[in-house]
Amino acid sequence: MEEKILEVRHLTTEFKTGKNTAVTAVNDVSFDLARGEILGLVGESGCGKSVTSLSIMGLFEDTAGRVANGEILFDGMDLTKVPKKQLREIRGKRISMIFQNPMSSLNSCMRVETQLIEAIRLHNDLSHGEARKRAFDMLAAVGIPDPEQTLRSYPHQLSGGMSQRVMIAMALCCEPEMMIADEPTTALDVTIQAQILELMKKIRDKNNTSILFITHDLGVVAEMCTRALVMYAGRIVEEASVLDLFASPVHPYTKGLLASMPRLGADIRDLTSIPGSVPDLSAMPKGCKFAPRCPYAAAACREAEPELRPIPGANGRKCRCWLYGADAEKEANV
């Protein structure tokens, strides 16, 4: 069994919407991340994938959000309980994060050099000169052709791909054990996306870094990850190895998502869509959250919500669907 770096148990995150009201953005989410693994977290906008990552990082200070329940064990430590000071030492040093929009995640009034050196010196006992040397090496490592020039630049002088490389360099500069990448290539063009994905794989191979890769793009998941979680309406609806997930999706939502993906070599007639749209967090349907859009939904699906249950004998696969359970029971009875 490989060593787990992160274990999330029954994580529930709420956002206050009024004096006594709150919406649940993440509901009873549990998963593990092994060392050196790239785990995909897929779903459409509003499904709670980003909130999951913010919960792990504890980035809800001064917002309406809070972790209402559950534990986040990082290397055995519960991140929801550790004191703030200790959390600050872990964040940036042992866990780092890459955000979707590199332009707005960098400080536009500070040179790249200042920002990188600040991050390095915050966590390491290095002189300014040593830190600058490390920043230079990091930029070279992420494939920036002229690190000296880039160090002296301001973020607006860099292209989207370049600033994302700077972000990755910053995330890497303390050699973290785990990286959370929240849609790291969504804002980039395909040719640049290919470069960045290649770079992240290389980093994983070299440092054995664990990566939690959050994206809405199933193509990127297929390329990057070994295992994936599919989220819908704040819940994990399916968990599987990437090979299994694409070869034989089990949950109707995953099936629908895969069928609605435009892919090279396909015709528009092959494209099927999922009817309707994602339910509002404040007006969730009773029962299975996907039932209103599900072509297979039965009366039972609208009554009670299914659990995320392991699929017997299927290599750690899990699915949250009444129908799957029913089938399995039927098969067991036969």
Next chain:
Amino acid sequence: MTEPIVSVRHAVKTFQASKGGLGGKKKFVHAVNDVSFDIQPGETFSLVGESGCGKSTTGRLIDHLISPDSGEIWFCGKDISHIPEKEMRPLRADVQMIFQDPYGSLNPRIKIQDQLGEPLLLHTNLSQGERLKKVQELLRTVGLSASHGERYPHEFSGGQLQRIGIARAISVNPKLMIADEPVSALDVSIQAQVLTLMKKLQSQLNLTYLFISHDLSVVEMISDRIAVMYLGAIVELADKRDLYARPIHPYTQALLSAVPEPDPTIKKDRILLEGDIPSPVNPPSGCLFHTRCAYCTERCRQEVPEARDFGNGHMVKCHLAEKFAGK
């Protein structure tokens, strides 16, 4: 061959980027650089390329939202490149646009039925009652119900808003529809709904689409012919099947190989391009792609490649195209 609905001939458009002054030189962004193509009635013609390649500017040139610096744009047999707005007015109903951000293209303070009725008020002689009836019919055509007309934009989801944008565009029976990244802001499950709707409407209403997108898989699904743009120029133009089966230009090849495939069993030989897209303020000499091209020769650095025809309208701008085509 039928007469094309749109003909673009050597269109060039630059925007001033800096005023110069104090002995400095004026700088220009070369947004569209000698672009020529035809769109046939009833087809879906796509412009595809990465950000800043000039695909949206080309769309705006055809809609006469901006005028070209040089070159000609013909729409339905009329040169519209420099006509005054007054003469363009009667043609406006024939060209309609769908935009990327469906929420941003609707007025948040006007009811949907009034927004949909406005093009009808401008371009037709229908009475108020007839307009309302037509609006309700349009809403049903795009898969919404008539009662949705009473609502305001914030009450809809992104996919529904894009349907409303489409309803507004088809309300005046246009000949040409320019769709600028119409599904980029939508989730995949919704994206498929909108694409299928667009395809259905095309056959029902005999529409011609100019489809602008950065997403090669979406473009492949919807298009008949595709032009690949890079730094303001069309580098390859071909029938959909030709382009995907036999991409000739090194940029098209790299672009296609960079698309992530939703199938983990496929291991692609990825062509990784070096570096970034050069600035359109200072485009490279010779072939625009030479700074990132793996096959670049001395000639590519100096000489601008001419368009070469590889049969069946497959046009490529590359000095080494014969070599790649033979491969």
